[in-house]
Amino acid sequence: MLIKNVRILGGEPVDIAVVDGLIAEVRPAGSAPAEGVDGVVDGVVDGRGAIALPGLVDLHTHLREPGREDAETVQTGTQSAARGGYTAVHAMANTMPVADTAGVVEQVWRLGQEFGHCDVQPVGAVTVGLEGRQLAELGAMADSAARVRVFSDDGKCVDDAVLMRRALEYVKAFDGVVAQHAQEPKLTKDAQMNEGVISGRLGLAGWPAVAEEAIIARDCLLAAHVGSRLHVCHVSTAGSVEIIRWAKSKGWNVTAEVTPHHLLLTDDLVEESPNGAYNPIYKVNPPLRTAHDVQALRAALADGTIDVVATDHAPHPVEDKETEWAAAAMGMVGLETALSVVQEAMVDTGLLDWAGVAERMSVAPARIGRLSGHGRPLEVGAPANIVLYDPSSRTEVDPSSFASKSRNTPYEGMTLPGRVLATFLRGKPTVLEGKVT
Secondary structure, eight states, X not given: OEEEEEEETTOSEEEEEEETTEEEEEEEXXXXXXXXXXXXXXXXXXXXXXXXXXXXXXXXXXXXXXXXXXXXXXXXHHHHHHHTTEEEEEEOSOXXXXXXXXXXXXXXXXXXXXXXXXXXXXXXXSBGGGXXXXXXXXXXXXXXXXXXXXXXXXXXXXOOHHHHHHHHHHHGGGTOEEEEOOOOGGGSTTOOEESSHHHHHHTOOEEOHHHHHHHHHHHHHHHHHHTOOEEEOSOOOHHXXXXXXXXXXXXXXXXXXXXXXXXXXXXXXXXXXXXOTTOGGGOOSSOOOOHHHHHHHHHHHHHXXXXXEOOOBOOOOHHHHSSXXXXXXXXXXXXXXXXXXXXXXXXXXXXXXXXXXXXXXXXXXXXXHTOTTSSOOSSXXXXXXXXXXXXXXXXXXXXXXXXXXXXXXXXXXXXXXXXXXXXXEXXXXXXXXXXXX
């Protein structure tokens, strides 16, 4: 395969030669192959000056299989991921049955091997059934064929401090990480949206920022105490940013992620949106926060306090979202729009360059998830996991065109920048001209 006329991280135009799934040569665009590199190619893709990034890695994806195949499957979810430029995703554990045993994580891993349009790395549950009462089979999942290294009860918080400490101690044995869904359950009982002036006006139970911040502070202290790795899922408040910044200043092994929607959307959409108030499309966990929080999250992502952009891709069937606000499921799909939203919020605002995007959407998540074959620089000898992206185009978001089974996107009708032209997984095209191959 020869990938012609692309700009790695936005640099000068080059051609990338791929042999046996690896990058064999990177040479100036239009030049002859180097001595020893076969000039005969089986296929040519003209990048037309597109930006080339290492294949994106998502630390936080809900593929729903097994158990909720009406919302998503490994096949449709990874097709959606490939269209978004992803070559690897971490599949969260809140499936049915829960991925809390070696058998279930191996099932998800094998589904990825068979049907995946990107690599699927299962995330193991921290506790049995996500019930927060006893530790799941962490060691067995780590030793399984799936080689699980990330553990999370995402969707539920491990609120028992003793249990959280034990999990952090346990995963040290195999260089694992506990990814915490930071939500103090007693402070968020029946909560519906961000606590503030708007929740008061709408009469919706408020979700206070301190419910997230208190758990993050506790877990940073626990991680430091036992010398383990902590990852904080979907950070959403300015206060959380300050706590994480403080923990990192101490040299503690704490990493954090932010979702695209928390970088762009605010809680006032619940009151005033194109479709009126109380639109459940904006109901998400953690909730959309204030403009002040959004600015703090952007600054933290730019300065490295927040390490990763993770989608928290949460597909739901129509009947679970298009209902009254209180009964609606929480969550948004995000794989196919993530790179565009990051461009809008971070690149076009001058907060990140394309090297910074690659660091936060490929390099860092691969490092945290211990995926050695991903997040590598696009250089000779590296696996040819590549996404070609045109930042100059602008497209109106049409959920009916998604590869995902679900359509619950908050961006419907919005015009976002950029378009994924092609995605390559170890040199094999999974997307060409924006279409799944």
